[in-house]
Every structure is written in structure tokens, then in C-alpha cells.
Amino acid sequence: MYIAIGDGVTLEDENNFGEFHVAVDGDVAAAVAALGGRAHPSERDNHLWMDIALVRELAGEAADTAWEERFEAMLxxxxxxxxxxxxxxxxxxxxQAPPSRG
Structure with missing residues (x-):
């Protein structure tokens, strides 16, 4: 799963618990600004700390009991x-850069 930052902020590929990243055209500063206080720069280059509650919020209706169990296992x-x-x-x-939409 990944958080996509573009015209808005969405959770994409929400049932893929084998990976987690933020897709944005830009760097950590651009992602932090777009997420309005729900993320902070990490000590590691090209990484940030994402608010776990935001991920759950973005999951919306997908966050049923089975999804939550798999998300907890990922965490x-x-x-x-x-x-x-x-x-x-x-x-x-x-x-990482957003996937190309060719």
C-alpha cells in the first residue's frame, strides 16, 4: 500500500501489506507540507514518519476487521x-515518485 499525494491525499493499493511508501512528485519536505502535520521527516534520507492514524483514516471502508488484522501484522x-x-x-x-499513468 502507499499514500499518494497529488491533487489530494489517498491510500492506494490498500490491500497490499507487503510494502508501504509515500508517492509524491517531490521530496520529504513536499510530502510533509502536503500532509499538514501528519508526517515528520525521518533521520534517514528520503524517509518520513507517517501518522498511523492517518493511514487508518485514509483506508476508510476498506478498514474492516480483516484489513485491520493484516495492518496490525504489517505494523x-x-x-x-x-x-x-x-x-x-x-x-x-x-x-518514491508516483507510478506513471501512461
Whole structure:
């Protein structure tokens, strides 16, 4: 799954729990600005800390019980790799360019 930043902010490929990133034309600063306080720069280049609650909000109706169980498993995997902040409120995501829409 990934958070797409363009004309708005959406969660795309929401049932793909094997990857997580932010797709934006720009850098970390552009993503942070677009997300209005719901993300912060990471200490690592080209990464940011995403508000986990925002991911759930963006999932909308897709976030049923089964989705939530799989999302929690994804977050547990992220925690095992140090990709969850100390407070447990943010998950680290890398920035990449949006997919081409050829």
C-alpha cells in the first residue's frame, strides 16, 4: 500500500501489506507540507514518519476487521525492523515518485 499525494491525499493499493511508501512528485519536505502535520521527516534520507492514524483514516471502508488484522501484522513487522517510532504512533515510510499513468 502507499499514500499518494497529488491533487489530494489517498491510500492506494490498500490491500497490499507487503510494502508501504509515500508517492509524491517531490521530496520529504513536499510530502510533509502536503500532509499538514501528519508526517515528520525521518533521520534517514528520503524517509518520513507517517501518522498511523492517518493511514487508518485514509483506508476508510476498506478498514474492516480483516484489513485491520493484516495492518496490525504489517505494523508488527515494521516494529521488528525499527520502523515504528518510540511512542508507537508513526511508521517510517520511504518516498518514491508516483507510478506513471501512461
Amino acid at each position: 508488527a513487522f515494521a516494529a521488528d525492523h525499527g520502523w515504528i517510532d518510540d511512542a508507537g504512533n508513526r511508521v517510517e515510510a520511504h518516498i
